Amino acid sequence: LSQYELVKQLLGDRGCLTVVGDDDQSIYAWRGARPENLNQLSIDYPDLKVIKLEQNYRSMSRILQAANAVIENNEHVFEKKLWSQMGLGDPIRVIRCPNDTAELEQVVNEIISQRLRHNLKYSDFAVLYRGNFQSRGLEIKLTENNVPFKVSGGTSFFGRSEIKDIMSYLRLVLNPDDDNAFLRIINTPRRKIGPSTLEALGNYSNEREIGLYTACGELGLAQHMPEAGARKLKDVTLWLDKVRRNATEDDPIAALKEMLSDMDYEGYIFQNSPSPKVAEKRFANIITLIESMKKSIDRAEEEGEEIGIEEAIRKLVLRDLLEEKDEEEEGNRVQLMTLHAAKGLEFPHVIIMGMEENLLPHRNSIDTDNIPEERRLCYVGITRAKRVLTMTMAAKRNQYGQQTECDPSRFLDEIPNDILVREGFGGESSPEQKQQRASAALSSLKNMFADD
Helix, strand or coil, rough: HHHHHHHHHHCCCCCCCCCCHHHCCCCCHCCCCCHHHHHHHHHHCCCCCCCCCCCCCCCCCCHHHHHHHHHCCCCCCCCCCEEEEECCCCCCEEECCCCCCHHHHHHHHHHHHHHHHCCCHHHEEEECCHHHHHHHHHHHHHHHHHCEEEEEECCCCCHHHHHHHHHHHHHHCCCCCCHHHHHHCCCCCCCCCCCCHHHHHHHHHHCCCCCHHHHCCCCCHHCCCCCHHHHHHHHHHHHHHHHHHHHHHCCCHHHHHHHHHHHHHHHHHHHHCCCCCCHHHHHHHHHHHHHHHHHHHHHHHHHCCCCCHHHHHHHHHHHHHHHHHHHCCCCEEEEEECCCCCCCCCCCEEEECCCCCCCCCCCHHCCCCCCCHHHHHHHHCCCCEEEEEEEECEEEEECCCCEEECCEEEHHHHCHHHHEECCCCCCCCCCHHHHHHHHHHHHHHHHCCCCC
16 A cells, blocks of 8 residues: 555556556465555556457467356456466366375376376476475475475475475485584584584594595594594484484384484474474474485385385485585476465476365465455466466375365366366266367377377
8 A cells, every 4th residue: 555655655656657467376375466456556546548458369269268157156356367378278177186185296296297198398388386384295295205395485395494404314324424414414403513523523533534424433533622522423323323224224214213212302393493283284294304314215115116215315315415516506306385375476386285175275364254365366377377377286195194074176176177177086987078188198199109
């Protein structure tokens, strides 16, 4: 409002201005951006001419049909309908998965299969979601499948400080010569090893041309620093040697959980977090990391493969190292972001996760009767897609340790059935839909082997 008042003061009585906006993409109500502002503009400046830019130069027609069908359920200041000359495009798919874990696997499989079938780049794909918390499991699942990704508009799961801490411990379990990991964990949690002790350790390791971890175990180290400091350093490495033995010779997941318990990392997080709620979320991230490793090992055993703790750690470490190296580079990576962060962007292939009541629309918006803004958010997500749009949901979702039944988002019912293919809902596809999928699969196979 203050910005609007400033513009009015600058204009005075002339009323000569140009305003560009879209009331259907107003998704920042908490910042004062509301569709009603455009109505106020027409009241204050009744002579302004409205020019509707309805032709879309980005998306296929089916995508625009879906977007129009959803947004027409909102009240409008200005009626409009998007259209395109880009062609009809593929049917829009909505896939109902048995649970949230299966949804993550479905999303990753969609990216991998579509990329191979159509010879696409990873950067052709974007996965959109309502809340940042939804990316946590997805990042791990993409990492397990060696799919590069970039989290935009939020903190990456692997970029969180608590995950970086534990990843440094895992890197040392895998490779004791990793000096960067050693320096991160040596006082995390605090072990009262001072900077002068670490400086002396660094000088000694340089003289001996060995790693910091190895230097801690040498008898000659005690001649370069007080005995107490040398003893603390040796105790840390002896303890990590024990963790490594337990992880490789016994139950690896139990060994890592024991490691967390031995150093009371949970207590450290609670002491260094602004609130207990934040601390609980941070420690839950660590449990998610450990559990993902367990699932990788269990899945390999089910498939008859033998993958030890080293391989499980190596996959995660590779992702961690790539993130450090390419932090500022976009590169050929799948884009992960919230629906809010996606506004103004476009991608050939878009997957919208969590098309469920209480997620999209969000529970808070349902409780406060703010469905129109959630519908606009859905509209923004749909119109990010240029060629292919896929939506997913979970029949059951794990919340607070319990499986909760999920209902499909009301916005799915607003999309006409003739442009929406439903998979996993229990009903049979129409013959036309089956034929379309068969033709698409045959065409993809021809493309894959065209050069052979």
